[in-house]
Amino acid sequence: MSGSEKKIPNHIAIIMDGNGRWAKKRGLPRTMGHRAGAKSLKKILTHAGELGVKHLTVYAFSTENWKRPQKEVDTLMKLFKEYLKNEKNTMMKNGVRLMVSGKKEGVNKELLEEIEKTEKLTKDNTRITLNIAFNYGGRSEIVDAVNKIIKDGIAEITEESFSKYLYSDIPDPELLIRTSGELRISNFLLWQIAYTEIYVTDLAWPDFNEAELEKALNTYMKRERRFGGLINEK
Secondary structure: OOOHHHHOOOOOEEEOHHHHHHHHHOOHHHHHHHHHHHHHHHHHHHHHHHOOOEEEEEEEEEOOOHHHHHHHHHHHHHHHHHHHHHHHHHHHHHEEEEEEEOOOOOOOHHHHHHHHHHHHOOOOOOOOEEEEEEOOHHHHHHHHHHHHHHHOOOOOOOHHHHOOOOOOOOOOOOOOEEOOOOOOOOOOOOOOOOOOOEEEEEOOOOHHOOOHHHHHHHOOOOOOOOOOOOOOOO
């Protein structure tokens, strides 16, 4: 991998798009695309940890995804529960801390219990944090934060103090990757990605592998992050 290791992003966020289209292209049910996507997540999480990435946030299920056919929604819930059960040992072995960001409303009790158990089991792992945005919406996160602030009776807020009311306490992502070629944010991390670099690939998520992750990182490392300023501004 080219470039300085010092410029590896601390936090990468990924919109894992294209599972359904990947399956349709192969004459398979959409559910098979989601299963293939889960395998890609396992590979990318492992490789990101090896490269020195400290936080990986993935968009697994949005608050809008409830509008999908019930069979597909049920499969996604089942797949997430299977993923947690099957990957516990690997997470412990690889030093992965699991966090799940999103609303609990609508999520079945068994899945919520599995999430809680896995978060508790892995809470002291420090190599990499896997933050799964599940039943998540960026606008809902901001509204929920505002309601918490009102409940706490806080009259004045700063950007820094506001961030503490968001779903997770991890730093903002430096790089956002979106697969399957779509050029939109899709209600993902609206507050956190204010100055995040964006990388879009036409590959569907099940086809996104370790080499593609490195390609995205090499592109990121060639960019000059200005945060609203000028290059070499004095």
